[in-house]
Amino acid sequence: MSEARNRSLELWYNRVKGGEIKLPRFQRFEAWDNNRICSLLNMIVHDLPLGITLLLEVDTEKFISRYLVTAEIEIQPPPRVFEHLLDGQQRLTSIWRALHNNYEWEKYFLYLKEFDSTINSEDIENELGEIADEVIWEGRWRNKKNGNLMPIWADKPEECLKRGYIPFELLRPEDINTELEEWIDAALVSKKPKSGIEDFEIEYKKYSNEKIKLLNLINKFRVIINKYNLPFLSLPSSTTKNTALNVFINMNTNSKPLSQYDIIVAEIEGLKDTSLHDLQTQLNINHPSIGRYNDLSYLILYTSALMQEKIPNSAGIWEMDKEKVVENWDKMVIGLSRMAKFLESQNIFDNQRLPTNTVLSVIASLFTHIPEVGDKAGQSGILLKKYLWSSFFTDRYENSSASRAYVDYIALLGIINNKNKINSASQYLEIDVPILNRVNYPIAKEEQLINIPWPKNSSIRGRGILAVANYFGAFDFADGSAINISNIGNREYHHIFPDALILEANESLNEQIVSSVALNCALITNNTNRVIGRKNPLNYLKERFKWANETIVMQRLNSHLIPIEELKAGDYEELSGKVKAEKIKKDYEEFLTKRAKMISKAVGKLTQGEDIYVTDILNSELN
Numbered sequence: 001m002s003e004a005r006n007r008s009l010e011l012w013y014n015r016v017k018g019g020e021i022k023l024p025r026f027q028r029f030e031a032w033d034n035n036r037i038c039s040l041l042n043m044i045v046h047d048l049p050l051g052i053t054l055l056l057e058v059d060t061e062k063f064i065s066r067y068l069v070t071a072e073i074e075i076q077p078p079p080r081v082f083e084h085l086l087d088g089q090q091r092l093t094s095i096w097r098a099l100h101n102n103y104e105w106e107k108y109f110l111y112l113k114e115f116d117s118t119i120n121s122e123d124i125e126n127e128l129g130e131i132a133d134e135v136i137w138e139g140r141w142r143n144k145k146n147g148n149l150m151p152i153w154a155d156k157p158e159e160c161l162k163r164g165y166i167p168f169e170l171l172r173p174e175d176i177n178t179e180l181e182e183w184i185d186a187a188l189v190s191k192k193p194k195s196g197i198e199d200f201e202i203e204y205k206k207y208s209n210e211k212i213k214l215l216n217l218i219n220k221f222r223v224i225i226n227k228y229n230l231p232f233l234s235l236p237s238s239t240t241k242n243t244a245l246n247v248f249i250n251m252n253t254n255s256k257p258l259s260q261y262d263i264i265v266a267e268i269e270g271l272k273d274t275s276l277h278d279l280q281t282q283l284n285i286n287h288p289s290i291g292r293y294n295d296l297s298y299l300i301l302y303t304s305a306l307m308q309e310k311i312p313n314s315a316g317i318w319e320m321d322k323e324k325v326v327e328n329w330d331k332m333v334i335g336l337s338r339m340a341k342f343l344e345s346q347n348i349f350d351n352q353r354l355p356t357n358t359v360l361s362v363i364a365s366l367f368t369h370i371p372e373v374g375d376k377a378g379q380s381g382i383l384l385k386k387y388l389w390s391s392f393f394t395d396r397y398e399n400s401s402a403s404r405a406y407v408d409y410i411a412l413l414g415i416i417n418n419k420n421k422i423n424s425a426s427q428y429l430e431i432d433v434p435i436l437n438r439v440n441y442p443i444a445k446e447e448q449l450i451n452i453p454w455p456k457n458s459s460i461r462g463r464g465i466l467a468v469a470n471y472f473g474a475f476d477f478a479d480g481s482a483i484n485i486s487n488i489g490n491r492e493y494h495h496i497f498p499d500a501l502i503l504e505a506n507e508s509l510n511e512q513i514v515s516s517v518a519l520n521c522a523l524i525t526n527n528t529n530r531v532i533g534r535k536n537p538l539n540y541l542k543e544r545f546k547w548a549n550e551t552i553v554m555q556r557l558n559s560h561l562i563p564i565e566e567l568k569a570g571d572y573e574e575l576s577g578k579v580k581a582e583k584i585k586k587d588y589e590e591f592l593t594k595r596a597k598m599i600s601k602a603v604g605k606l607t608q609g610e611d612i613y614v615t616d617i618l619n620s621e622l623n
Contacts, residue, residue: 004052009044009095009228010173016071016096019079021055023089024063024248030093033458034106034137037094038399041135041168044095044228045110045221053088053232054247062241068093070102086248088232098135099172099225106137107154109165110221115214116164118440133221135168136399141451150448157187166218173226184214261297268322276300276325283333289340289485292350294357300325302361303332306409307368312361313402331368339364342384347470349488353455353523355392355463358401362409363388369416380416382609386436387412389606392464394441396434408435443607446596454516456493465518468561468602472614475559477524477541480552482559491523496562497537497588501572505588508581513588519595520588522560537591538567558614561602563594 015021032040043050056062058081065084067073085092098108111134141150153159160167170180185192188211193203235244265276280296290299302312304325310316342363348354363384370380387408391397396404414421414428421428430436444461453459455466474483477494481487495502495515502515538553547553557564569587572580598617605612 004231004233006229006231008226009230010226012092012230013096013099013173015083016068016092017073019067019071019073020082021085021092022061022065022067022081022083023085025066030069030090032090032094034139034398035401037098037108038135038137040091040094041098041108045133045135045171045224047224047228050091050230051088053091053230054086054235055232056084056086056235056239056244057237058082058084059237062244068096070100071096084244086235086244088230091230098168101167101169105140107140108135108137108168109160110134110168110171110218111136112164112166112217114164114217115161117162118164134400136165138165139395139398141448144447144450157183158189161187161214170218171222171225173222180215180218184211184218188214261301264301264317264322264325268325274326279326279329283336287333287337287340289344290336293340293343293354293360294351298357299336299360299364300332303336303364304328306361306365306406307332307335309410311402311406316402316406332364335364335366335368338367338370342367342381342388344485346385346388346467347472347474347483348467349483349485353463353466353470353488355460355467356397356401358397358405359388359391362405362412365409366412366416369413376416383412383415383430386430386607386609387433389464389603390435390441390443392460392467393444393603393607394435396441397460404434408433443603444600446593446600449519449596449599450517450592451514452518454493455518455521459518462518464603465599466521466523468599468606469521470523471602471606472561473559474523475556477522477544477556478546479525480556481525483523487525488523490525492525494522494524496520496522496560497567497591498540501537501584502588505581505584508578509585511585513585515588517592519592519599522562537570538564539570541567558618561595561598561614561617563591563598566591566594 012021040050061081061084063084065081068085068089073079097103101107113133138151138154140154142148143150149155153163154165167183170176170183188207191210192207193200197203235247239247268274268276280300283300284291284296290296293299301317305312305316305320307328308320308324310320339360343349343354351357354360366380366384371377396408411428411433413419415430415433418427420426421432435441449461449465452461452465455462470483475481476483476487476491483491497515497520499515502513505511506513541547541557542553547556554564557567566587569590570583572583575583601620602612602617605616
C-alpha cells in the first residue's frame with residue numbers, strides 16, 4: 001500500500017546531495033521555463049503548499065536510473081540508492097538548481113523590497129505595495145568582445161543589494177555562514193564608515209544594525225526553505241515494475257480539475273442569471289480577431305480584473321466584483337476589439353507571433369478610457385505604442401508580470417485620465433510608468449540581441465525581433481505579398497543565412513555556431529528545399545525564389561530589415577575545408593551584427609512611439 005508522508009525541503013536537498021534519490025531514465029529531461037520555476041520558488045518562500053510527489057522505495061533498482069541534472073556526484077563507490085522519483089522531478093530539479101544558481105543563462109534572486117534603493121519614495125510600486133518579497137530571475141549573456149557574463153552587476157553583491165536582489169544560492173540548506181557573511185560584507189561595503197570620520201561610532205552602529213537586519217531577513221527565508229514541507233506518496237519496494245509505470249502514467253495524464261473560469265462562470269450565473277459562456281460565444285462571433293491573441297476566457301477575466309483595478313492574476317480575479325463583470329461587459333468588448341485592431345496596426349496578428357500576453361489586458365482596459373477620435377486619442381495611441389514595444393525589449397515582464405502589469409496600468413491610466421499620483425498633488429508623467437523608465441528598465445542593446453533564441457519558441461525578445469521585422473511589411477520572398485492577417489497562418493520560419501552552410505562550418509571547425517537565432521529568421525511562405533552547395537546566401541535566395549531583378553531583391557529583403565551587403569559576402573565556390581568554414585563563420589557573424597544594429601535602431605524609434613518606415617532605418621545606416 002502507498003503511504004502519504006511529510007518531508008522537509010532540507011531533507012530532500014540532503015538526499016539529492018547524497019545520491020540517495022535517482023530518476024528512472026524513462027522520464028523526460030528538464031522542461032520548465034524561467035517563469036514556472038519562479039512560480040514554484042515563490043510558493044516555497046511564502047510557505048504555500050505544492051502538490052504531492054511520488055516515490056518508489058528501492059531495495060534493488062528496477063529501472064535504469066540517473067541523477068537529477070547537476071546533482072551528479074563523484075563518490076566512489078556510488079552510494080546506495082534508496083528512492084526513485086516517479087513524479088516531481090521538474091520541481092526537485094528546479095529547486096536543486098536554483099539553490100545552486102547553476103543555470104547557464106539565468107540567475108535567480110530573492111527580491112527584498114525593503115532593500116531596493118532604486119524605488120523612489122513616490123514610486124507607484126512603493127505606494128501600492130503590490131510587489132513584495134518574491135523570487136525573480138535575470139537573463140545572462142556573453143559579451144562577444146571580452147567574453148564576460150552579462151549583466152556584470154548580477155555577480156556583484158553591492159549592485160545586487162541596491163536592487164534588493166539576494167542570490168538564491170544563499171538560501172540553500174547548508175552551513176554557509178562564512179559565505180553569507182562575506183556576501184553581506186561585500187554588499188554593504190560602501191556603507192561601512194571609515195575610522196577617524198566624525199561621528200564614527202554612530203555611523204558604525206547604523207552600519208552594524210543594517211548588517212544585522214539584512215542577515216536576519218535572509219535567515220528568515222533560509223528557515224522557511226529548510227523547514228518547508230514537500231509531501232510525498234511512497235510506493236513500497238515490493239511494487240512491481242509494471243504497477244509503478246501505470247501509477248506514473250496515470251498521475252501525469254488523468255488530472256483535469258475545474259478551471260478558475262469554470263468557477264467564475266458558475267458564480268456569475270448564480271448572481272445575475274446570465275451565462276458567461278453565452279456572452280463569450282457571442283463575443284467570438286462578433287469579433288473573431290480577439291481570440292487570435294489568447295484564449296478568450298483568460299482575456300475576459302484579466303481585462304475584467306484590471307477594469308476593476310485588480311491585479312490580473314488568480315488573486316485579483318477572485319477579488320473582483322462578479323456582478324460588475326457583466327455590467328462592464330459592453331465596455332470590455334469595445335476595449336478588447338480596439339486592442340486587437342491596435343495590434344494589427346503594428347503588424348502583430350496572432351498569439352504565435354505576440355512576444356508577451358501580459359500586454360493584452362492592459363491595452364484592452366486602457367482603451368475603455370480612450371476616445372475613438374481627437375487629440376486625446378492620438379496622444380494615447382503614441383503612449384500605448386511606447387508601452388507595447390517597451391514590453392518586448394525590456395525585462396520588465398520576465399518576472400511577476402501580473403503585478404508589474406497592474407502597476408504599469410495604474411500609471412498609464414493616470415496619464416490618460418490626467419490624474420494625480422497616489423498621495424501626491426502632482427500628475428502622472430511617463431517617468432512614473434515603470435516600464436517606460438529607461439534607468440530601471442533599459443532597452444535591450446545590440447549585443448543582447450545577437451544570441452536571442454529562435455522566435456518560434458516563447459522567448460519575449462525572440463518574438464520581439466520578429467515583430468520588428470514584420471512591422472515593415474515582411475514581403476514574402478516568393479510571391480512578394482506583404483504579411484497580413486489572412487496569410488500569417490501560412491508563413492513559416494526561415495533561416496536567412498542558410499542552416500546548411502552553418503552546419504557545414506560546424507563540422508569543419510568542430511564548433512557549435514548556432515543558426516537558429518532570432519536575427520537569422522524571416523517569416524515567409526515558401527518551403528522549397530534545394531541543395532545550397534557552395535553558393536553565398538544571396539545567390540542561394542535568388543535561385544531558390546527565382547527573383548527577376550535587383551529591385552525585387554532589395555525590396556523584399558529590406559522589408560524584413562535584412563542587411564543585403566552582408567548576404568553578398570560569400571562566394572564560397574573556390575573554397576573548401578577549414579578556409580571555407582572560417583569564412584562562413586566570419587560572414588555569418590558580420591550578418592548578425594549588422595542586422596542587430598538595424599533592429600536596434602528600429603526598436604529605439606518604436607519604443608518612442610514613432611511611426612517609422614523601412615527607409616528611415618536604411619537611410620540612417622548610410623549616414
